[in-house]
Amino acid sequence: MDAPQQMKRLADSPHGTSRPASVRHANLSGQVMGTKGLATRKRLIAAMIRLLEAVPLREVTVKAVASAAGLSPATFYLYFRSVRECLHAAAGSVSQSTPAILEILERDWDAESGAANALALVMDHLELWEEHRTLLRVRNLAAEERDPLFMRQRRLAMDASVRAMTDLAERQQAKGDLDGAVSPVALASALFAMLDLVSAVIHVHDGKKPAAERERIAAAAYVLRAGLGCEGGAA
Amino acid sequence: MSAGGSRRGRSRRTQREETQARLIDATVELLRAKSLMELAATDIAARAGLSNAAFYVYFRDVYDAVLAACARADQSPPELLAVLESPWSAATAREAAAALTAGYFAVWDTHRPVLRARNLAADEGRLEFVKARQLAVAPLAGALRRQIEAGQAAARIPRGIDPLALTNVLLALLERTGAVRHDYADLTPRWQQDYGEAVVHTLLSALGFGRPVRI
Numbered sequence: 025m026d027a028p029q030q031m032k033r034l035a036d037s038p039h040g041t042s043r044p045a046s047v048r049h050a051n052l053s054g055q056v057m058g059t060k061g062l063a064t065r066k067r068l069i070a071a072m073i074r075l076l077e078a079v080p081l082r083e084v085t086v087k088a089v090a091s092a093a094g095l096s097p098a099t100f101y102l103y104f105r106s107v108r109e110c111l112h113a114a115a116g117s118v119s120q121s122t123p124a125i126l127e128i129l130e131r132d133w134d135a136e137s138g139a140a141n142a143l144a145l146v147m148d149h150l151e152l153w154e155e156h157r158t159l160l161r162v163r164n165l166a167a168e169e170r171d172p173l174f175m176r177q178r179r180l181a182m183d184a185s186v187r188a189m190t191d192l193a194e195r196q197q198a199k200g201d202l203d204g205a206v207s208p209v210a211l212a213s214a215l216f217a218m219l220d221l222v223s224a225v226i227h228v229h230d231g232k233k234p235a236a237e238r239e240r241i242a243a244a245a246y247v248l249r250a251g252l253g254c255e256g257g258a259a
Numbered sequence: 260m261s262a263g264g265s266r267r268g269r270s271r272r273t274q275r276e277e278t279q280a281r282l283i284d285a286t287v288e289l290l291r292a293k294s295l296m297e298l299a300a301t302d303i304a305a306r307a308g309l310s311n312a313a314f315y316v317y318f319r320d321v322y323d324a325v326l327a328a329c330a331r332a333d334q335s336p337p338e339l340l341a342v343l344e345s346p347w348s349a350a351t352a353r354e355a356a357a358a359l360t361a362g363y364f365a366v367w368d369t370h371r372p373v374l375r376a377r378n379l380a381a382d383e384g385r386l387e388f389v390k391a392r393q394l395a396v397a398p399l400a401g402a403l404r405r406q407i408e409a410g411q412a413a414a415r416i417p418r419g420i421d422p423l424a425l426t427n428v429l430l431a432l433l434e435r436t437g438a439v440r441h442d443y444a445d446l447t448p449r450w451q452q453d454y455g456e457a458v459v460h461t462l463l464s465a466l467g468f469g470r471p472v473r474i
Contacts, residue, residue, distance in 0.1 A: 080383050082296040165379055168438070169294035175442065203469075206460045207453035209446050214457040217439060218432040224382065225431070239421035243428040246420050250464035255417075 051102045065103045067093045069114045072107060076158050081111065081165065108166075112173055115163040118156045120220075121184030124148050129188035133196065138254025142245040146219065150241065153223040161224060182220070186212045193252060202253030215251050219244060279317045281307045283331070286324045290372035295325065295379050322380060322388075329377045329391045332370035335398035338362060343402035346409065352468035356459045360433065364455065367437035375438065396434075400426050406466065415467025429465060432458060 050056050057065065071093035075084045084107050090100040104110040128145045131137065153160055166174035186209070193208035222244045226237055249255055285306035289298055298321050304314040318324040339362040347355050367374060377395075381388035404426045410416035416425075436458050444450045463469050 080296075161382060165382055168375055168379055168382075169296060171294075179443070203460060206457055207447055210450070210453035210457035211460065213443060213446065214432065214436050214454060214461060217435040218428065218461075221431040221435040222428055236424070239424035240427060243420055243424035246417065246425065247428050247432065247461060247465045250469060251461040253464070253469070255464060255469065 052105065053102055055102075061103075064095065064099065068095065068100055068103055069110060072110050073114065073158050076111075076162050081107070081162050108171075108173075111159075111162060111166070112177065115159045115174075116177055118152075118159055118163075118181060119184075120149070120152060120160075120181040121188070122148065122152060125152075125185055126188050129185065129192050133192060133249070133252055133254050134199075134201070135254055138249040138252065139245070142249040142252075142254070143241070145248060146222075146241050146245045149219050150223045150226065153226075164220075164224060182216055186216055189215065189252075196253045211251060215248055218247065278307075278309070278313070279327070282309065282314060282317055282324060283328050286321075286328050287331075287373055290325070290328075290376050295321075295376040298325075298376075300324075322385065325373070325376050325380065326387055326391060328373045329388070329395070332366070332373045332377070332395060334363070334366050334374075334395040336362070336366065339366070340398055340402055343399065343406055347406060347466070347468065349468060352463055352466065353459070356462045356466070356468070357455075360455055360458045360462065363433045364437050364440060367440075371438075378434075378438070396430055400430060403429060410467045413467075416465075425465065429462060432461060 051061055051065075055061070068089060072084065072089045075088055075092055086097050086100050086107060089107060089110065090097045093100075100110075104113065125145065125148050128141055128148065131141055133141050163174055163178060167178040189212035190208045193202060193206070193211050196202035197204050197206075197208065222240060226240060246255070282303060285303045286298075289302055289306055293302075300314045300318075300321055301311055303321070303324060304311050307314075314324075318327065339359065342355050342358045342362065345351075345355070377388050377391055381392045404422050407416060407420075407422045407425050411418050411420075411422065436454060440451065440454050443454075447453045460469075
């Protein structure tokens with residue numbers, strides 16, 4: 025397959041270029057990427073992330089990314105057609121449905137274990153945010169600008185977590201701990217929406233004040249366990 | 260240069276305000292179709308039927324114009340404040356939480372383009388937008404905090420939870436669900452209703468008005 029055809033195939037594919045790095049073997053010229061090619065691609069992604077830490081997405085140019093990686097723009101275009109595509113590839117590898125988060129959601133939540141489970145969930149989700157803050161933040165910005173590629177990506181990253189919490193809510197309803205009139209998937213989506221925003225802005229309002237952050241984490245955990253029916257009411 | 264100076268020097272304040280309002284109108288209209296990323300001062304000026312130079316008499320840049328537009332998007336309207344300022348009881352809480360959620364969503368639906376652009380700029384770390392966001396919800400946040408403190412005094416809400424932190428978390432719940440509630444409409448047949456009811460349920464549970472847990 026020659027280069028233009030390869031480009032066209034990528035553009036026409038329903039998945040665009042959203043496939044994770046692990047299944048993408050060829051660069052945009054159709055060359056199979058060896059160790060060196062994958063390393064170059066990683067270098068470009070790392071350079072873009074460094075730039076995004078200081079500059080909004082719209083101001084990050086291909087030229088700047090290439091130069092920050094010590095490469096030429098021509099090399100950049102071997103791997104990505106745009107900065108947006110580079111971001112999409114990088115953010116696509118960040119899942120918000122990690123095995124640790126799914127495991128917590130598969131546990132039995134009750135009045136006793138609910139507090140510890142909810143706190144663990146908030147902490148794990150926040151840790152994920154701390155590790156990938158720049159990528160998740162810029163991905164969310166693009167999703168909130170209604171870029172369909174990033175809206176879908178955000179949803180996919182959350183998908184397994186939302187489904188696991190939906191199952192948890194159903195179990196809570198079966199036990200009689202959670203109001204049967206509440207839609208489990210709507211509740212799971214709303215609680216993750218809350219969790220995502222709390223994680224995103226945890227430093228914005230208070231700066232890095234550990235005490236305020238701890239209170240916010242405890243409050244988010246409380247809302248989770250209350251929403252899922254693990255809170256008795258009186259305390 | 261001198262044109263800008265002479266404009267500023269003019270005493271016809273109303274005309275000045277009118278022109279500025281026209282530019283803000285144009286900003287809001289353009290944000291309905293364009294993202295903040297795509298918005299240019301040239302477009303705003305053209306939409307308002309003014310020159311580029313005129314735009315810069317009133318605003319430093321696009322962000323400045325969007326910030327002015329934010330002042331119109333009040334997220335603490337009186338009817339919403341009234342809901343939170345009246346005391347909630349087991350008998351009235353569900354209705355009050357439903358009114359709060361519906362009212363918060365309605366503000367988002369009315370001002371969606373501006374609120375989205377504001378949150379975007381705030382999340383980019385622009386402090387004046389972070390401040391605008393805090394200001395827009397400040398009265399509501401104050402009323403919600405008093406509601407939480409009343410719940411703690413009545414032992415409906417655990418006393419160990421920090422009232423300010425809980426206020427911020429519940430506002431985050433309303434803010435994000437208000438922002439995205441039209442996005443995932445395919446998940447259940449009555450998504451808008453289900454999503455709103457899930458928010459009402461979560462508010463009630465967190466404020467200590469949830470259904471008692473079977474022990």
